[in-house]
Amino acid sequence: MTPRIEVVGIDSLMLRLFDEIDEAHMPWLLAAARRLHDNFGAALIDLVPSYTTLLVQYDLAQLDDRQARQRIADALYELQPYAEGQGRELNIPVWYDPSVGPELEALGQRSGLGTPGVIARHSARIYQVFALGFAPGFAFMGLVDEILASPRLKTPRKQVPAGSLGIADRQTAVYPLVSPGGWNLIGRSPIKLFDRDMDGYSIWQPGDRVRFQPIERAEFVRLGGDDRPFGVTP
Template sequence: MKVGVEVAGIDCLTLRLFDVIDEANVPWLLAAAQRLRATFGAALVELVPSYTTLMLQYNLAQLDDAQARALCHEALTGLEPATADSGRELALPVWYHPSVGPDLEPLARQRGLSVDEVIALHSGRAYSVFALGFAPGFGFMGLVDPRLASPRLATPRQRVAAGSVGIAERQTAIYPAVSPGGWNLVGRSPARLFDPSLEGFSLLRPGDRVRFVPVQRDEFVRLGGDETPMEAQA
């Protein structure tokens, strides 16, 4: 595998393993992250996986650019993809309903599907967590069924409720906290995505596999979900 190395900062390198987003990238990125952590040891400050790249920050007091590049080459030579069990399997409950997923019915109409078909398609596959970003605990997951792929809203909402489950193009995600957002909202999860008591403060980690499990309103509330309705985007 030919890995591109780009300067991302005075103490940062971007390692580009792929050019196209694909679920098949994940085992390679996980394996690369594991090898880099082992090779850099205490000289590693931070390692951030993404869809096709890893951003590596190193300690300038211990390494210069040439030494960091040499360690990257050492770590990634002979790289093999991680095994299928490297990431965790998570099942997250979701209440799919127009009151908390105001784009559920419009999305169904736009795609020529019933609401039940949208729910079945969205909950019918496991999603890879590609990266964390945008907000603490926000995991970019994919890839959704092509029949559900939808562009972001032309005008983002000023307030999206915590736990909202959205779709943007072929990605899906759960908003971990109240925030602005432009994804198509189809439901809400009671899962707590950001928690200071968790390792890394996030329920999700890159490489995890997530399945959404449809639940009814009563079960959603019992699990701690907030049923406060959201208005449809004007």
């Protein structure tokens, strides 16, 4: 780990801890985030963790650039990674089906696994929540099995249903709200992922670990899922 500080705004610094995405980096990022939160205290406006970086936005009325850099340096002094188990473990039910996952069958053919094989491979892994972004409650997770890695669609869809589970490269995510998107869709979850009344507004946070649990259509509907086929609007 060779930390670097990059200027991204008049009141913002980017702390880059790593150059490549790896699940093993998350304990270091979480530990650094906690140290930064404590060191900046009331001067901290926002702290945004990502795959390899931490964005620190601070109050210019309380700190200048030199002081902010010093607080970052102090946070990194003798930094130790979080022990495993700091994040929560979440089981998210998913109805994997071509009617709600239009790329599921194509991915099965392309990978040679077939549809059942794609479902088995995708649901077998525990995924790390690296970052939240794009939309409220949208969690970037990884890393999917290499055989399932799929590039984003050349033309993003104008509307993706809430709860849609997708793959982009070696990332996987669930769309929390109806929104545009270009990920390869393979299923749908009935779980509400974003709620203003929820602590932190989101069901998950960086550092959490997620396993997707395959369920049948009847269970999906019982849990409140919308089983209308992809492309069918109310």
